[in-house]
Amino acid sequence: MTNETDPVPPVIPPPENDDRTRLAVRLGTEYALKSLRLLSSVLGGDMIAAIVIAEIVSANTAHLNARQDARYVRLDDLPPDSERRPVSALAVAGSLGIPRETARRCIKRLEAMGVCQRVKGGVIIPTAVLSIPQHQPLQAANIANLRQLVSRVQALGVMES
Numbered sequence: 001m002t003n004e005t006d007p008v009p010p011v012i013p014p015p016e017n018d019d020r021t022r023l024a025v026r027l028g029t030e031y032a033l034k035s036l037r038l039l040s041s042v043l044g045g046d047m048i049a050a051i052v053i054a055e056i057v058s059a060n061t062a063h064l065n066a067r068q069d070a071r072y073v074r075l076d077d078l079p080p081d082s083e084r085r086p087v088s089a090l091a092v093a094g095s096l097g098i099p100r101e102t103a104r105r106c107i108k109r110l111e112a113m114g115v116c117q118r119v120k121g122g123v124i125i126p127t128a129v130l131s132i133p134q135h136q137p138l139q140a141a142n143i144a145n146l147r148q149l150v151s152r153v154q155a156l157g158v159m160e161s
Contacts, residue, residue: 024158031149038138038145043113048098052106055095056116057125059087075139078127086122 040050063085064072072079093103107123110116116123 020156020158024153024156027149027152031145034145035142038142042135042138043115048102049106049110051096052092052103053110053115053125055092056087056107056123057130059091059095060084060124075143078130081117081119081124081126084124084127086119086124088122091122 036047036050036054039053040047043049043053061072061079061084064079064083071077072083089104089107090100092098092107093100096103107116111118111123115125115129117126
């Protein structure tokens with residue numbers, strides 16, 4: 001997920017009739033939906049809130065991913081709140097292609113639930129929320145889903161091991 005300052009990556013079409021690439025894209029989509037369903041399961045099934053949370057987390061840490069910061073590659077090495085960059089409701093709305101008011105209302109609900117926190121410049125998902133012990137089974141399921149995706153894509157020969 002991107003924000004308005006991220007450059008638009010060039011579109012590289014897959015080779016014609018490359019069924020393996022098409023299947024890999026479907027597998028990636030399946031993984032993304034599984035991840036969002038897991039997240040929405042702790043939000044009373046609210047898929048929109050799950051997507052907004054995923055976008056906030058992505059925006060909060062995109063600068064770390066961009067420079068491939070090795071400090072936070074392990075699952076239990078979460079960036080502290082001071083390393084998270086706040087994101088505005090307008091940026092969330094723009095990135096997701098939803099109305100600003102929809103993003104604002106969703107973020108307000110998430111704030112009331114204690115899931116996100118308003119700070120100077122926007123909102124963050126605090127490290128404390130991401131490290132709640134009750135979320136560990138969801139994280140384990142998500143990791144299992146990711147490993148399954150990687151294994152299946154490698155088996156297709158689309159990605160090296």
